[in-house]
Amino acid sequence: MDVPREPRWLSEEEMTAWLALASVLIRLPAALDGQLQRDAGISHFEYQVLAGLSMSPERTMRMSELAQLADGSLSRLSHVVSRLEKRGWVRRTPDPANGRYTLAVLTDDGWEKVVATAPGHVEAVRTLVLEPLTRTQIRQLSEIGSRIARAVDPDGDCPTTRFRR
Amino acid sequence: MDVPREPRWLSEEEMTAWLALASVLIRLPAALDGQLQRDAGISHFEYQVLAGLSMSPERTMRMSELAQLADGSLSRLSHVVSRLEKRGWVRRTPDPANGRYTLAVLTDDGWEKVVATAPGHVEAVRTLVLEPLTRTQIRQLSEIGSRIARAVDPDGDCPTTRFRR
DNA sequence: CATGCACGCTTGAAGCGTCAAGTGAAGAGG
DNA sequence: CCTCTTCACTTGACGCTTCAAGCGTGCATG
Numbered sequence: 001m002d003v004p005r006e007p008r009w010l011s012e013e014e015m016t017a018w019l020a021l022a023s024v025l026i027r028l029p030a031a032l033d034g035q036l037q038r039d040a041g042i043s044h045f046e047y048q049v050l051a052g053l054s055m056s057p058e059r060t061m062r063m064s065e066l067a068q069l070a071d072g073s074l075s076r077l078s079h080v081v082s083r084l085e086k087r088g089w090v091r092r093t094p095d096p097a098n099g100r101y102t103l104a105v106l107t108d109d110g111w112e113k114v115v116a117t118a119p120g121h122v123e124a125v126r127t128l129v130l131e132p133l134t135r136t137q138i139r140q141l142s143e144i145g146s147r148i149a150r151a152v153d154p155d156g157d158c159p160t161t162r163f164r165r
Numbered sequence: 166m167d168v169p170r171e172p173r174w175l176s177e178e179e180m181t182a183w184l185a186l187a188s189v190l191i192r193l194p195a196a197l198d199g200q201l202q203r204d205a206g207i208s209h210f211e212y213q214v215l216a217g218l219s220m221s222p223e224r225t226m227r228m229s230e231l232a233q234l235a236d237g238s239l240s241r242l243s244h245v246v247s248r249l250e251k252r253g254w255v256r257r258t259p260d261p262a263n264g265r266y267t268l269a270v271l272t273d274d275g276w277e278k279v280v281a282t283a284p285g286h287v288e289a290v291r292t293l294v295l296e297p298l299t300r301t302q303i304r305q306l307s308e309i310g311s312r313i314a315r316a317v318d319p320d321g322d323c324p325t326t327r328f329r330r
Numbered sequence: 331c332a333t334g335c336a337c338g339c340t341t342g343a344a345g346c347g348t349c350a351a352g353t354g355a356a357g358a359g360g
Numbered sequence: 361c362c363t364c365t366t367c368a369c370t371t372g373a374c375g376c377t378t379c380a381a382g383c384g385t386g387c388a389t390g
Contacts, residue, residue, distance in 0.1 A: 010287065014295050017303045020310025021294060025194055026236050027317045043376085064338065071191045076377060078340055083376095100338050100385045122175065129186060130179050132312040138182045140305045145185025147297040152189070152196045208346085229368065241347060243370055248346095265355045265368050 028128060035124040040117040045072060046080060047121060050089060050106065054114040059106035062095065066104055089113050193293060200289040205282040210237060211245060212286060215254060215271065219279040224271035227260065231269055254278050 010018060033044045040047070048070040053059050061069070067077040081104055084090040089110030095101035106114070130138065175183060198209045205212070213235040218224050226234070232242040246269055249255040254275030260266035271279070295303060 008287075008291065010291070010295075013300070013303060013307075014291075017307040017310065018290055018294060020307045020314060023314040024310050024317070025190065027314060029190055031317045045376095062338085063340095073378075074339065075341090075379080079376075082340090094385095098338095098386075102339060122173075125183055126173070126175070126179075128316050129183060129313055130175075132316040133309060135178070137305070137309050137312070138178060140302070141309055142178075142182040142185050144298060144302050144306055144309070145182065145189050147302070148193060148294055149185060149188040151293050151297040152192045210346095227368085238348075239369065240349080240371090244346075247370090259355090263356075263368095265366095267369060 031128055032121075032124060036117070036121060039120045040113070042113075042117070045070060045076075046084060047117060049077065049080060049084065049104075050110055050114045051118065053090065053104060053106040054111060059111065060103050063102045063104055084110070196293055197286075197289060201282070201286060204285045205278070207278075207282070210235060210241075211249060212282060214242070214245060214249065214269075215275055215279045216283065218255065218269060218271040219276060224276065225268050228267045228269055249275070 029044070036042055036044055036047050042050070049066060052066055052069045053061055063077055063081070064074060066081075067074045070077065072080075081090055081092065085092060089107055091105045091107055093103045093105060095103050133141065194209070201207055201209055201212050207215070214231060217231055217234045218226055228242055228246070229239060231246075232239045235242065237245075246255055246257065250257060254272055256270045256272055258268045258270060260268050298306065
């Protein structure tokens with residue numbers, strides 16, 4: 001899987017853009033994770049799981065759906081749900097309709113946790129991402145982001161349509 | 166550290182931009198890591214370490230400098246360099262000028278590794294990030310990226326000036 | 331209705347990152 | 361000089377993610 005010798009190097013302009021993005025790629029997730037960890041004691045992935053459940057009808061989802069929604073492997077989700085179960089925020093039930101599915105259900109405590117956690121997280125996103133940008137840049141970011149996302153994973157849902165999965 | 170009740174929610178436009186970025190944040194690093202793992206059997210962090218050394222005079226750097234350059238903790242770097250040492254790509258020496266510094270030196274094999282790996286990585290960056298964008302968008306990305314990076318870490322170097330550290 | 335297969339999920343082990351404690355070298359203060 | 365502190369780094373333990381193997385359920389096939 002090697003690449004042609006004589007690699008096409010990056011121009012100054014390209015390099016600048018790439019370094020800027022690389023910096024965001026490393027630091028923004030760390031900052032977001034940090035906020036959740038400090039203020040709520042959960043990881044971003046755990047938040048996504050809880051938030052996903054909270055927005056779902058019956059606050060219930062199949063493990064496999066939930067894994068996709070939270071962008072993680074089924075195995076990872078299984079481990080995480082085990083932990084969330086121990087903390088009393090999620091419950092597992094076999095799907096009565098089909099025994100090989102497992103349903104993850106958000107408990108009342110879990111709902112409380114989401115309600116308590118979401119505003120801080122949204123605020124962090126606002127502070128770190130949205131507020132530094134102009135409205136024009138926010139629109140530009142949408143376009144740039146979805147182009148890159150499409151290049152990375154052409155079959156992946158484009159983020160704006162993620163919910164129709 | 167809670168946030169005012171009555172959270173300011175995200176507008177449609179903001180939500181779209183955030184979802185697009187979030188998608189990139191999760192998938193692009195995974196794709197980049199995957200390429201390096203498949204084609205070279207190393208992680209992105211290991212690549213950064215090797216590449217950092219290869220671009221440094223004498224192919225040598227202090228551990229602490231290298232840690233900053235590669236955006237990781239000193240502890241993490243120490244563990245990684247241990248592994249790279251075992252693979253024969255890096256050597257450690259105490260700094261003759263000052264015994265409490267440790268110098269990491271890229272071996273000839275390490276140099277070969279970088280030379281063999283870099284083109285593929287650059288190509289991946291080009292394919293996944295640069296080619297999907299217009300020249301205008303590449304410039305927009307620079308500005309957007311550095312604004313977010315600055316919001317995340319105001320004291321951090323802005324990426325274009327990273328090298329003068 | 332029995333057998334085999336595929337699917338959804340779980341589990342345990344291995345690897346990596348983080349955190350906190352520990353080591354040894356430089357320099358500061360008496 | 362000797363001691364005390366600081367600094368750069370290393371180390372080991374713990375937690376989380378990944379990977380591969382295993383389990384049980386439902387469906388298809390005979």
